[in-house]
Amino acid sequence: MTIRKTTLALFVAQLALIGSANAFEAYASNEGSSSISVIDGKTMSVAGTIAVEGKPRGIVISNDGKTVYVSEQTKGRLLVIDTAKHKITKEIPLGESPEGLGINKDGSLIAAAVERLNSVLVVNTHTGKVVATIKTEGENPEHAEFSPDGKWIYASAEEDHRVDILDVKTGKEVKSVEVGKRPRGIGFTPDGKLAFIGCEMDNSVYVIDVASMEVVKRIPAGLRANGIVVSPDGKYVYVSNGGDANVMQIDVAKLAVVNTFPVGKRPWNMSIADNGKYLLVASGRSDEVSVVDLEKGKALPPVPVGQRPWGVVAH
Known part of the structure; x- marks a missing residue:
């Protein structure tokens, strides 16, 4: 009986996880x-x-x-x-x-x-x-x-x-x-230390150190770099390249x-x-x-x- 209850509980939990998958709008x-x-x-x-x-x-x-x-x-x-x-x-x-x-x-x-x-x-x-x-x-x-x-x-x-x-x-x-x-899209890392700027006519992303308010890096991107978004964990930044699809x-x-x-x-x-x-x-x-x-x-x-x-x- 204990095994059956445990198995049932695990099954219900798995269903809950499946039901919540992709549960966004x-x-x-x-x-x-x-x-x-x-x-x-x-x-x-x-x-x-x-x-x-x-x-x-x-x-x-x-x-x-x-x-x-x-x-x-x-x-x-x-x-x-x-x-x-x-x-x-x-x-x-x-x-x-x-x-x-x-x-x-x-x-x-x-x-x-x-x-x-x-x-x-x-x-x-x-x-x-x-x-x-x-x-x-x-x-x-x-x-x-x-x-x-x-x-x-x-x-x-x-x-x-x-x-x-x-x-x-x-x-x-x-x-x-x-x-x-x-310049177009802007995104900050979650810790607030860096800002990333997509620059459309420069085909690049500029990185600004927030504390010093200075550019610290230019990253070559694709044709007509545009939108910017940062991953929730701050590990990655994504840039859309309008001319390169x-x-x-x-x-x-x-x-x-x-x-x-x-x-x-x-x-x-x-x-x-x-x-x-x-x-x-x-x-x-x-x-x-x-x-x-x-x-x-x-x-x-x-x-x-x-x-x-x-x-x-x-x-």
Whole structure:
């Protein structure tokens, strides 16, 4: 009897693990079809679509997975989406042509890069109000990301060759760091020591030491290096190469490329799902989210979504 109970308990536990496998949800912002695709991680397929008037671009998700925030370019607003209802519940004005979004660790603040204002706007998610407008030295900020400790916002200047470092507490820029031409995606290691910047016209990734605010390494990447995402354990950084239809894996300890994965056309922004198991890539010219199994080190069948996906987030 004891053996049977033990066996049954193990069987139930195994079923629970199987049921929780791939139990994530992802959201892709499709600027070409004015929609957000909801991806079921269990089936790796689209489970729903949220209509958005205009061009949804930058996208982030709260730590509890209950809220998705999306920048909408044509009307210059931040959309707040309830993930349980798959419904837009609020709109917050940002200004002309908002692009990339960043969210701080506790989810209380959103940083929005607003191109035509040459500024990063900081939004309090509890009040839904803009609490700071920080001018950037670089022209046309494309991405804005919080450092893990929440002290800094790094903003990449699309029409420039610099990353602006903004002090969250004072709401002012403290330094502008020169990198390669047309910087795009930004990612920090979890310990907050290094920042990685994808530079599109330089075909490279620049590494900034956060403490000194200086470039410490230039890593050659692929054609039109773009999106950046860091693994949860901080061991690897991934850069999407828009002109090569691939993603490169950078070893943080070596600061060198160690692997390359084929993905769809014009890979753009990315996310890591299921605690580091899957890499999700918005492949804009393939109208799909490409999927890489990072544990097995191989590409999986892509997930067809809307037209020209700009970004993707997972929880």
